[in-house]
Amino acid sequence: DVKVTQSSRYLVKRTGEKVFLECVQDMDHENMFWYRQDPGLGLRLIYFSYDVKMKEKGDIPEGYSVSREKKERFSLILESASTNQTSMYLCASSLRGTLFYEQYFGPGTRLTVT
Amino acid sequence: QKEVEQNSGPLSVPEGAIASLNCTYSDRGSQSFFWYRQYSGKSPELIMSIYSNGDKEDGRFTAQLNKASQYVSLLIRDSQPSDSATYLCAVNKMNRDDKIIFGKGTRLHILP
Numbered sequence: 339d340v341k342v343t344q345s346s347r348y349l350v351k352r353t354g355e356k357v358f359l360e361c362v363q364d365m366d367h368e369n370m371f372w373y374r375q376d377p378g379l380g381l382r383l384i385y386f387s388y389d390v391k392m393k394e395k396g397d398i399p400e401g402y403s404v405s406r407e408k409k410e411r412f413s414l415i416l417e418s419a420s421t422n423q424t425s426m427y428l429c430a431s432s433l434r435g436t437l438f439y440e441q442y443f444g445p446g447t448r449l450t451v452t
Numbered sequence: 453q454k455e456v457e458q459n460s461g462p463l464s465v466p467e468g469a470i471a472s473l474n475c476t477y478s479d480r481g482s483q484s485f486f487w488y489r490q491y492s493g494k495s496p497e498l499i500m501s502i503y504s505n506g507d508k509e510d511g512r513f514t515a516q517l518n519k520a521s522q523y524v525s526l527l528i529r530d531s532q533p534s535d536s537a538t539y540l541c542a543v544n545k546m547n548r549d550d551k552i553i554f555g556k557g558t559r560l561h562i563l564p
Contacts, residue, residue, distance in 0.1 A: 445495050
């Protein structure tokens with residue numbers, strides 16, 4: 339059974355703070371993804387990673403960075419949080435290089451920036 | 453043209469009836485298709501995957517794929533109030549690594 343966990347369910351930060359969101363998966367998946375989800379806009383890909391120390395920009399990378407030092411862990415960093423980064427953040431993982439691309443999501447972190 | 457399109461709903465279906473959710477996609481080379489269920493305030497949960505034309509059944513759920521029409525659907529038989537959720541359709545992009553593209557979802561409401 340795939341398990342993806344995220345460090346916090348709810349987080350409140352102030353404008354300008356540096357924010358770290360952590361994601362861990364236990365299925366030895368190569369791929370990991372960070373999305374944000376906002377009403378009316380759906381899921382938008384921020385960054386993804388195919389392997390340790392590898393990262394690729396998604397559709398909305400501005401204001402974010404990522405780190406993948408270990409295969410099971412993928413961190414999303416908000417360098418200087420802004421109110422427009424208030425959102426639900428979702429981490430997902432999947433196997434690499436197969437036809438199937440099934441992504442499994444963590445429970446999400448609802449971030450509020452004040 | 454949006455890459456993955458779904459009617460936003462809400463789709464209201466009486467309890468016990470069949471709920472039919474539809475999705476169209478633009479990339480003709482797509483090979484993998486997924487349905488996720490998302491309850492309010494929760495994360496998406498994968499409920500069906502389909503890779504070849506035709507029907508795939510899993511319990512009360514049936515996924516249908518028609519690649520010629522670039523159309524994928526999800527049928528939920530004997531709808532229950534617990535099926536009330538947003539259903540996301542997702543499609544892989546051909547030759548674009550392992551990413552999948554999500555539709556914005558259809559809200560389904562099962563009427564008791």
